[in-house]
Amino acid sequence: xxxxxxxxxxxxxxxxHTAVAxxxxxxxxxxADNLANSSPxxxxxxxxxxxxxxxxxxxxxxxxxxxxxxFAQHPIEAxxxxxxxxxxxxxxxxxxxxxxxxxxTTMNLLDEMxxxxxxxxxxxxxxxxxxxxxxxxxxxxxxxxxxxPYGHTKHMIEQICQDQAAADDRWRINLLRYFNPVGAHASxxxxxxxxxxxxxxxxxxxxxxxxxxxxxKVFGGDWDTPDGTGVRDYIHVCDLAxxxxxxxENIQAGCQAYNLGTGTGASVLExxxxxxxxxxxxxxxxxxxxxxxxIATSLADPTKANDDLGWRADRNLATMLxxxxxxxxxxxxxxxx
Ligand code: NAD
Ligand code: UFG
Numbered sequence: 628x629x630x631x632x633x634x635x636x637x638x639x640x641x642x643x644h645t646a647v648a649x650x651x652x653x654x655x656x657x658x659a660d661n662l663a664n665s666s667p668x669x670x671x672x673x674x675x676x677x678x679x680x681x682x683x684x685x686x687x688x689x690x691x692x693x694x695x696x697x698f699a700q701h702p703i704e705a706x707x708x709x710x711x712x713x714x715x716x717x718x719x720x721x722x723x724x725x726x727x728x729x730x731x732t733t734m735n736l737l738d739e740m741x742x743x744x745x746x747x748x749x750x751x752x753x754x755x756x757x758x759x760x761x762x763x764x765x766x767x768x769x770x771x772x773x774x775x776p777y778g779h780t781k782h783m784i785e786q787i788c789q790d791q792a793a794a795d796d797r798w799r800i801n802l803l804r805y806f807n808p809v810g811a812h813a814s815x816x817x818x819x820x821x822x823x824x825x826x827x828x829x830x831x832x833x834x835x836x837x838x839x840x841x842x843x844k845v846f847g848g849d850w851d852t853p854d855g856t857g858v859r860d861y862i863h864v865c866d867l868a869x870x871x872x873x874x875x876e877n878i879q880a881g882c883q884a885y886n887l888g889t890g891t892g893a894s895v896l897e898x899x900x901x902x903x904x905x906x907x908x909x910x911x912x913x914x915x916x917x918x919x920x921x922i923a924t925s926l927a928d929p930t931k932a933n934d935d936l937g938w939r940a941d942r943n944l945a946t947m948l949x950x951x952x953x954x955x956x957x958x959x960x961x962x963x964x
Pocket of ligand 2: 918
């Protein structure tokens with residue numbers, strides 16, 4: 628029997644790739660998104676890639692009445708909750724907006740799930756909950772301690788989920804702590820489409836490669852890493868999407884946190900080299916001061932997800948950059964015409 632899954636934020640970068648993964652496994656998908664940071668073209672892309680239809684609802688999940696209607700109108704049996712604001716710098720400037728959007732959307736959803744006795748919940752958390760880690764690779768039991776309002780919202784939502792699961796054992800919740808999602812769908816029809824100048828490394832590098840931006844600034848060449856530039860655990864967005872499918876299909880009573888990463892790190896200079904290889908373009912860059920709030924190394928220990936969820940990320944850095952470049956070169960302005 629097919630299962631109906633609500634994907635909040637499903638027009639966004641990770642949500643759209645996860646919608647494809649679920650449709651390919653014959654789930655019925657309802658997407659709720661207010662398009663605050665996404666395009667309706669992403670919904671078209673999901674349908675083109677899968678030759679299936681999704682139910683799309685343009686909804687602001689901060690509005691409780693709208694969330695009630697969503698659950699009243701659709702036979703939702705599980706929820707994957709991506710909707711949220713995610714820019715660290717912006718969260719420092721506009722904390723209230725971040726707390727309201729990220730917390731209120733989640734509480735509205737959990738309330739309505741409870742009313743309709745829907746207890747399976749998969750949440751987009753982030754490696755940002757670990758703050759500046761004491762040791763790498765990071766295991767799920769490591770000390771948490773985010774360092775910005777965005778990270779605090781993720782940490783608070785994790786706590787809300789843990790408390791909710793402790794209070795009522797019908798809840799089955801997986802908190803997925805993503806490391807650095809990059810890449811795009813291999814079709815070239817779906818990918819990351821940030822508003823304005825990208826904050827993140829790979830979209831920035833791609834816009835340099837496609838001549839939308841002149842030059843990359845490498846934030847610091849004196850980190851305590853092999854080549855002096857920051858090291859991150861980049862994970863292909865399609866591997867991440869499969870991680871959500873695994874989290875949904877192997878969900879257990881209670882509330883569990885899982886690192887979704889590869890366990891392998893890459894430096895900024897290694898990402899630049901892989902992007903040059905994938906695109907055949909030179910990526911001009913200068914090494915500048917460190918960016919406030921950055922850390923030297925972030926690296927997942929994904930063993931728990933490998934063991935409990937039977938999931939493993941297997942696409943390498945070259946594939947991540949090749950797929951990112953296909954999307955960027957075929958759609959230089961993203962979803963915009
Ligand atoms: P995204 O911005 O592309 O997608 C988020 C979607 O949520 C957007 O389509 C946006 O329009 C929607 N949205 C925001 N507020 C909403 C609201 N009130 N009501 C309805 N829809 C709303 O971001 P993404 O990269 O796909 O990230 C998805 C989730 O994963 C986010 O919660 C993010 O914090 C988390 N995450 C992302 C990363 C990353 O590097 N991309 C890393 C760790 C965690
Ligand atoms: N970097 C540059 N130049 C740029 C952008 C980034 O040198 O223009 C460097 C950063 O200093 C860092 C690496 O590239 O060493 C990766 O930076 P990103 O901004 O792509 O990713 P972050 O690891 O800083 O941030 C990501 C998510 C955040 C999340 C954080 C912690 O974007 O949402 O991981 O998990 F909070």
